[in-house]
Amino acid sequence: MAVRVVVVDDQELVRSGFSLIIDAQEDMEVVGEADGGARAVEVVRRTEPDVVLLDIRMPDMDGIEVLRRLRNESDARAVMLTTFDNDDFVYRSLEAGAAGFLLKDGRRDDLVHAVRVVASGEALLAPSVTRRLIADAVDRRARRGNVGALPDLTEREREILVLVARGLSNTEIAAAEHVSAHTVKTHISKLLFKLGLRDRTQAVVAAYESGLVVPDRPGYSPG
Known part of the structure; x- marks a missing residue:
């Protein structure tokens, strides 16, 4: 079954271009x-899509407010699109429930990949966005002066969280751990629940903020 997509952008040429690609x-x-x-x-509301490509900045209502209004009534997952590489937009979008974030000047293949990843239930961010989230998490840990706790995670869940933080997909994690992709998905759902997190993006931040993973040694675990 095809992934159903809604394209939202106030510029007709941009909107048409995205639609043609999809x-x-x-x-x-x-x-x-x-x-x-x-x-x-x-x-x-009318079409019940799987994924929404959603421009952040629009004159009548921005994409972040759209997300807030739809959060409790639609299962559609949103990929936020913008020409502005702006921290405030990133964090507000994630807080509103965005599953992906891409800059409009990216490659068409990146856009297609983002739709597929988000439709599969995973989260995706542009590399520059991920780097800033990690840097912010590490900075918070440094200011706090200690390593945050990751309570109640099993050894396997901690291993999978490290791989999630390294950016591996469920299929790649399954290959690394010698288990099925379904098993990986189950472990990720459990660790998100245990840590009170909404999605993989928050899991990445938690892994770095806790000290489970550090930027210069991505597989490091402080025991």
Whole structure:
């Protein structure tokens, strides 16, 4: 079954370009478009897509507010799109429930990959965004002066969290751990629940903030 996508952007050329890229994929289809935030809420409610490509900055209602309005009534996962590499947009988007974040000047293959990853239930961020989130987490740990706790995780869950923080997909983690992708998904769901986290993005930040993983030695674990 094709991934159902809604494209939201107030610029017609940008919106049309995204739609052409998505419709050119055999496993995706554009089921709706919107040129503003208010219209986006209506289209998502009507079409029930799997993924929304959502511009952050729009004149009538920004993408972050769209996310907040849809959070409790739609299962659609959002990839936020912007021309602005801005920390405030990133953090506000993640707080509102965004599953992905990409800059508009990225490659078309990155966009297609993002839709597939997010549709599969995983989270995806542009590398520059991930680096800043990690740097912020490490800075918070340094200011706190100690290593945060990761309570109640089994040894296998900690191993998988390290691999998640390194950016591996479920399939790649399954190969590394010699288990099925379904087993990996189950472990990730359990560790997210135990740590009170919403998604993989928050798990990456938690891994670095706790000291389980450090940037210069990605497989490091402080025992």
